[in-house]
Amino acid sequence: MGFIxxxxxxxxxxxxxxxxxxxxxxxxxxxxxxxxxxxxRQMAMQIAWSREFLKYFGTFFGIVTISLTAGAMRxxxxxxxxxxxxxxxxxxxxxxxxYGTLLQRMKGEAEDILETEKSxxxxxxxxxxxESLEKARKEQSKFFIDK
Numbered sequence: 001m002g003f004i005x006x007x008x009x010x011x012x013x014x015x016x017x018x019x020x021x022x023x024x025x026x027x028x029x030x031x032x033x034x035x036x037x038x039x040x041r042q043m044a045m046q047i048a049w050s051r052e053f054l055k056y057f058g059t060f061f062g063i064v065t066i067s068l069t070a071g072a073m074r075x076x077x078x079x080x081x082x083x084x085x086x087x088x089x090x091x092x093x094x095x096x097x098x099y100g101t102l103l104q105r106m107k108g109e110a111e112d113i114l115e116t117e118k119s120x121x122x123x124x125x126x127x128x129x130x131e132s133l134e135k136a137r138k139e140q141s142k143f144f145i146d147k
Contacts, residue, residue: 051098061091
């Protein structure tokens with residue numbers, strides 16, 4: 001009779017472990033999906049911000065370009081065109097970020113770095129471990145009680 005009870009307990013324990021494993025996997029999948037969704041939303045906000053900034057900067061750039069061109073023609077001083085050069089670089093960068101292929105190029109470069117330059121991504125003193133966190137916590141804690 002003890003054998004039957006023990007066998008039943010082992011089966012229940014095995015079923016419970018399988019359930020816990022499935023539950024942990026489901027929770028991890030949900031967490032990964034949530035993190036990816038948050039990343040996508042942050043990227044969308046960055047692109048939207050860039051496009052909005054481009055509208056204001058484009059207006060500013062247009063007004064400055066027209067004003068400086070008019071001033072250079074009236075005063076007959078080509079030096080008025082000098083500020084247009086750096087402003088045009090900023091305008092081109094913002095346009096490329098908002099509507100161009102800058103993000104795709106950055107993604108490609110990041111993938112290349114991850115594949116070929118792994119050593120540049122290493123953290124000082126290696127990866128953080130539970131033991132190193134506990135050691136730091138114990139050193140900072142004034143009222144640490146070790147059980």
